[in-house]
Structure formats: structure tokens, C-alpha cells
Amino acid sequence: MKQLFVLLIISYFLSGCSVQRPKIFFNLSEKPTQHSSLAIAMNEDPANVRMDLQTNLLQAGYSIASTAGNENAENIMTFSYNYYFDDKGNVWLNSFWAEITRRESGTVLMSISYPPGNFKKNLVLKNFLTRMDLCIKENICDEKSQSKKIKPLDRIVGAN
Numbered sequence: 001m002k003q004l005f006v007l008l009i010i011s012y013f014l015s016g017c018s019v020q021r022p023k024i025f026f027n028l029s030e031k032p033t034q035h036s037s038l039a040i041a042m043n044e045d046p047a048n049v050r051m052d053l054q055t056n057l058l059q060a061g062y063s064i065a066s067t068a069g070n071e072n073a074e075n076i077m078t079f080s081y082n083y084y085f086d087d088k089g090n091v092w093l094n095s096f097w098a099e100i101t102r103r104e105s106g107t108v109l110m111s112i113s114y115p116p117g118n119f120k121k122n123l124v125l126k127n128f129l130t131r132m133d134l135c136i137k138e139n140i141c142d143e144k145s146q147s148k149k150i151k152p153l154d155r156i157v158g159a160n
Contacts, residue, residue: 039073
């Protein structure tokens with residue numbers, strides 16, 4: 001009985017500490033390039049994810065079109081998230097989902113969905129950009145291959 005109790009505690013602890021990876025999809029026949037113009041579409045952005053994402057993409061060499069001129073962009077990125085602020089003013093994301101589609105055809109070129117959890121905003125965006133870079137710049141587009149090059153996000157609040 002004591003062994004069963006210890007086993008239950010260990011399994012509970014491990015399930016709470018398990019590594020969660022996002023689900024990713026890249027359309028290999030039509031994946032975007034680094035120089036394809038990209039417009040980021042977002043209606044409301046209370047946690048300023050769009051601004052941080054756009055800055056990171058520009059710094060990484062991606063071509064970003066103004067949302068005012070998105071009719072000229074080759075691809076459109078949409079995303080959604082749930083968030084909260086901690087006592088120190090840090091932004092934590094409970095979920096994050098992003099998709100890049102070809103503007104003309106609506107074909108999905110890339111999709112990523114992070115598992116429910118509590119992740120610092122900047123770490124999710126860094127992980128997202130790393131995954132885009134691996135596929136677009138290095139042609140490493142599947143989760144198994146990417147996981148060899150990326151430290152997975154940990155579900156535990158504050159662990160990152």
C-alpha cells in the first residue's frame with residue numbers, strides 16, 4: 001500500500017512537470033520564405049504580443065508589411081492567445097496559436113498551437129520564431145527534428 005501511495009505521488013508530480021511541446025504544421029510544398037512579405041492581422045492585442053512578435057520577426061530578417069497595406073502582402077499571419085499579468089507586471093500566456101496563410105488562395109502555410117500552460121510571453125515568442133527559422137531557413141520542419149534543436153517549454157509557472 002505504501003508503494004502504491006509513493007507511486008501515485010510520483011506520477012502526479014511527473015504529470016504536472018511534464019514537458020509540453022506545441023503542435024506544429026508546415027506546408028512543405030508552399031512554405032513561406034524569409035523574404036515573402038508578411039502582414040500580421042490582429043484585432044485586439046491587450047498584451048502587446050503583435051508588437052513584440054513583429055519586432056522579433058524584423059530583427060530576424062523577415063519582410064513585414066504594414067497592416068494598412070496588407071492587401072500587398074503575400075502572406076497573412078493571424079494569432080490568438082490568452083494571457084494574464086502577474087504581480088510584477090510580467091505577461092504570461094495560457095495559450096498561443098498562430099497561422100500563416102497565403103493571402104491570394106487562403107492556403108495554410110504554417111500553423112502552431114501551444115499546449116495549455118503558463119508561459120512567459122517572451123519565451124513563447126522566442127520559441128515560435130526559432131521554430132519558424134528552423135523550417136524556413138534550415139528546412140527542419142517537423143517536430144521530431146526540431147525538438148533536437150530546441151529546449152522545450154516547461155509547463156511549470158516560473159520554470160522558464
